[in-house]
Amino acid sequence: MAKNLTIVVVxxxxxxxxxxxxxxxxxxxxxxxxxxxVSGLARSITKFAPDVVLVDVTDPSRDAIEQxxxxxxxxxxxxxxxxxxxxAQLTKAAIEAGVSAYxxxxxxxxxxxxxxxxxxxxxxxxxxxxxxxxxxKRALEERKIVDRAKGILMKARGLGEExxxxxxxxxxxxxxxxxxxxSQALVTASELLS
Amino acid sequence: xxxxxxxxxxxxxxxAAPLIVAKELGFAEEEGLALxxxxxxxxxxxxxxxxFGHIQTAHMLSPVPVASHMGLIHGLxxxxxxxxxxxxxxxxxxxxxxxxRLADAGYAFxxxxxxxxxxxxxxxxxxxxxxxxFHLSMHAELVSIWMDTAGLKPDLDYQxxxxxxxxxxxxxxxxxxxxxxxxxxWGSYTVDTANGTLILPGAAIWTAAPEKVLASRADWISxxxxxxxxxxxxxxxxxxxxxxxxxxxALAEILARKDYVGVPSDLIxxxxxxxxxxxxxxxxxxxxxxxxxxTNGVTFPWQSQADWIAARLTQRFGAAVRDPKPDxxxxxxxxxxxxxxxxxxxxxxxxxxxxxxxxSQTTEVRAVSGSLSLAQNRFFDGQTFxxxx
Numbered sequence: 009m010a011k012n013l014t015i016v017v018v019x020x021x022x023x024x025x026x027x028x029x030x031x032x033x034x035x036x037x038x039x040x041x042x043x044x045x046v047s048g049l050a051r052s053i054t055k056f057a058p059d060v061v062l063v064d065v066t067d068p069s070r071d072a073i074e075q076x077x078x079x080x081x082x083x084x085x086x087x088x089x090x091x092x093x094x095x096a097q098l099t100k101a102a103i104e105a106g107v108s109a110y111x112x113x114x115x116x117x118x119x120x121x122x123x124x125x126x127x128x129x130x131x132x133x134x135x136x137x138x139x140x141x142x143x144x145k146r147a148l149e150e151r152k153i154v155d156r157a158k159g160i161l162m163k164a165r166g167l168g169e170e171x172x173x174x175x176x177x178x179x180x181x182x183x184x185x186x187x188x189x190x191s192q193a194l195v196t197a198s199e200l201l202s
Numbered sequence: 203x204x205x206x207x208x209x210x211x212x213x214x215x216x217x218a219a220p221l222i223v224a225k226e227l228g229f230a231e232e233e234g235l236a237l238x239x240x241x242x243x244x245x246x247x248x249x250x251x252x253x254f255g256h257i258q259t260a261h262m263l264s265p266v267p268v269a270s271h272m273g274l275i276h277g278l279x280x281x282x283x284x285x286x287x288x289x290x291x292x293x294x295x296x297x298x299x300x301x302x303r304l305a306d307a308g309y310a311f312x313x314x315x316x317x318x319x320x321x322x323x324x325x326x327x328x329x330x331x332x333x334x335x336f337h338l339s340m341h342a343e344l345v346s347i348w349m350d351t352a353g354l355k356p357d358l359d360y361q362x363x364x365x366x367x368x369x370x371x372x373x374x375x376x377x378x379x380x381x382x383x384x385x386x387x388w389g390s391y392t393v394d395t396a397n398g399t400l401i402l403p404g405a406a407i408w409t410a411a412p413e414k415v416l417a418s419r420a421d422w423i424s425x426x427x428x429x430x431x432x433x434x435x436x437x438x439x440x441x442x443x444x445x446x447x448x449x450x451x452a453l454a455e456i457l458a459r460k461d462y463v464g465v466p467s468d469l470i471x472x473x474x475x476x477x478x479x480x481x482x483x484x485x486x487x488x489x490x491x492x493x494x495x496x497t498n499g500v501t502f503p504w505q506s507q508a509d510w511i512a513a514r515l516t517q518r519f520g521a522a523v524r525d526p527k528p529d530x531x532x533x534x535x536x537x538x539x540x541x542x543x544x545x546x547x548x549x550x551x552x553x554x555x556x557x558x559x560x561x562s563q564t565t566e567v568r569a570v571s572g573s574l575s576l577a578q579n580r581f582f583d584g585q586t587f588x589x590x591x
Contacts, residue, residue, distance in 0.1 A: 075363070103251075
């Protein structure tokens with residue numbers, strides 16, 4: 009029976025880190041370490057001598073880990089080689105899901121795949137959540153701006169709420185813009201004038 | 203005519219300016235390209251985005267395409283440089299603790315003499331921890347020739363650590379680094395936010411270092427040669443625009459935007475004017491030609507530059523190198539550059555190689571038609587590199 013793998017997860021967000029660890033734990037009894045501290049990252053990773061390092065592709069500290077992929081110095085041991093790209097499909101799926109994986113040279117593909125699959129699924133979920141959160145936030149902000157623009161029109165031109173909105177919508181259509189953009193312009197202009 | 207959609211990646215740095223200007227000022231569109239730009243969080247991610255075809259071209263560290271031909275980038279497709287985006291533009295700085303030690307030792311902080319700075323640094327406690335943005339970068343090459351000349355040995359006396367540019371300031375604050383070499387605005391940012399002190403411009407080590415290149419996948423270039431040529435032209439014209447001192451103000455404002463570099467425009471101005479604030483107390487030092495985009499044949503992808511980089515990488519990475527002498531014409535595409543720009547009246551040199559380190563001042567040389575002025579090309583230690591020897 010093959011030995012358990014040591015996996016290092018680089019993730020600052022605690023909830024996300026827990027979610028990743030849970031997902032990985034389901035693929036076997038691996039030793040999993042989470043690193044949240046950017047400072048001295050390469051050193052900390054070396055200390056664990058991991059078989060696999062997982063890191064968010066949007067995390068700038070990836071470049072520090074990348075250095076470990078090369079035996080640049082005689083005193084350093086090459087800790088991890090960049091993920092074996094013999095399975096380009098898997099690597100591509102991982103990058104697209106937002107996770108990059110560094111795997112020790114010589115580790116067999118069938119041992120890595122379940123781990124990567126679990127990580128990919130988890131990161132895809134994060135991406136969906138991020139997208140949903142951003143969309144909702146933007147929609148809420150836009151609604152607030154439209155409300156303020158309506159208020160300005162109601163006050164300045166003595167319109168009712170529905171008429172104020174109709175005017176914003178008509179202006180937006182005439183100018184080929186979004187209601188939110190027209191509202192933003194109105195709010196900005198009225199701030200300048202007041 | 204419908205535009206050809208093209209996506210380019212960049213890292214938030216002042217020297218991403220040619221790509222940003224090509225899009226914002228419409229030079230790309232005039233060449234028939236619908237150019238979209240995406241900011242990448244790290245050099246490795248930018249490289250992967252190129253490799254997997256998420257983007258077609260990128261603002262890239264000049265050693266990366268060379269390394270991709272030397273077997274130093276494991277399992278990724280080969281990259282080629284279409285043109286050089288910028289010359290010089292890095293700064294070397296030190297932590298507050300090291301600045302105090304250097305001041306106590308009587309160092310002059312002239313922001314000019316790299317030999318002198320090297321001697322001063324060589325007296326510091328070792329090993330020195332030096333941060334550079336990426337292990338395959340001009341920064342790493344400049345720092346290592348600077349240290350070697352000062353008589354310091356890699357690993358024993360100094361260690362090079364990869365620290366992403368926006369995180370350098372934090373690393374200095376935490377005491378994780380003694381010295382850093384980084385592109386602007388992140389050196390200035392480290393002065394302002396982490397009390398770093400700038401001691402040298404990169405140009406003090408090599409006055410003509412090809413810093414960033416426009417890189418694409420070799421197979422993409424061979425199947426999309428027409429698009430590649432349009433890109434080269436758009437960037438050449440963008441460079442022409444942004445080399446005008448009168449455009450500096452507008453340029454700083456455009457770069458300052460959050461989706462581009464995302465720092466205040468006065469911080470960006472420092473690199474553009476070459477007038478750098480070197481300490482938190484506001485001491486300034488001027489270095490003419492601190493960062494150059496266009497004049498003096500900056501954008502020509504010289505094969506001798508690729509050869510110099512290959513020789514350096516071989517020296518630093520020894521055993522990991524599979525091909526120590528990649529064919530420079532398939533790495534830095536001077537042929538495509540000539541072909542793209544022949545109709546725009548860009549002066550072309552007679553050869554694709556020159557002696558690196560061989561010009562003590564800006565020099566007028568004969569060109570294919572008329573003449574061409576070449577930037578001063580000098581190493582601080584007087585070394586010259588003849589690719590044919």
